[in-house]
Amino acid sequence: MLIEHLRERSDLGVISATTLRSLGVANPWRRCEPGGPWQRMHPGVVLLHNGPPTRDQQVTAALLRAGPGAVLTGAEACRRHGLPASGTEIHVLVPGRGVGSDQLVVERASPMPPSCDVGGFPVVSAARAVVDACRHLRSADAATALVAAAIQRGRCTPSSLAAEARTNRYGTKLVRSVLKELVRAQSVAERDARHLSRRIRLTTPHWNVTIADSDGLIIGRPDAWFDDVGLAWEIDSKAFHYGPRDYERTLARNSRYAAAGILVVQTLPTRLRDSPEAVARELKKAHRAAAARPRPPVRVVEPI
Helix, strand or coil: CCHHHHHHHCECCEEEHHHHHHCCCCCHHHHHCCCCCCEEEECCEEECCCCCCCHHHHHHHHHHHHCCCCEEEHHHHHHHCCCCCCCCCEEEEECCCCCCECCEEEEECCCCCCEEEECCEEEECHHHHHHHHHHCCCCHHHHHHHHHHHHHCCCCCHHHHHHHHHHCCCCCHHHHHHHHHHHHHHHHHHHHHHHHHHHCCCCCCCECCEEEECCCCEEECCCEEECCCCEEEEECCHHHCCCHHHHHHHHHHHHHHHHCCCEEEEECHHHHHHCHHHHHHHHHHHHHHHHCCCCCCEEEECCC
């Protein structure tokens, strides 16, 4: 049997032992012995070369081992969605019974979650992938980083993550705790900011509104907006600024503010909590500076 024909019947060079036997290879395992031309990836799964497998070949072998209907979830699915998940194991969901092996986690799901094709592989939604990845984490910091990245990059929303955690409660205590803490941190920071603005008599009815320039182009959505002087107040949580892309987005936002003539005060929630007097002085000083120059031609708009 020509190796070219075997490769044509394989998927990225990955093929089942059953298929090899049907093609006339009576004992495929003999060719997987040390020094042989092939290698065993999983029980019943062969790679038609003896070099280091690519990640796509590892994933292909895992899905073949897991059986028909298997889909990727967990850390590998997160990475396929462009999220920075840790962990080298491949986690798959199957509609029936499945047997895992080294670096392969096989889990039965009933009902099976929806999946889509991502780079040629069946992958669950980003929300399900994040929740399943967090189930295998032990570090709250790692789970927070993954959840924050998923939300910040628009792969899923807090509500979609919470819904997945409610649907699949087994092992989701960590991700549910992270979501609760993130929501609490946001609400507490806004509460503290509102309280501080009232105390120093810099009240504003504009919280979380969209600001546009005179041409209608969106500039930003500050946490607080002092419309009388054109001053933005951003409560920037570190939890949503983990990666370089997040940092770039913050820089781009601040550049839009600067180009529109908007002054912006940036405050960390921890500083708002621990040093409110210092924050108050900065905010009042910025408000005076904003009032001393012509108000920029910007306005509050309804989000599209």
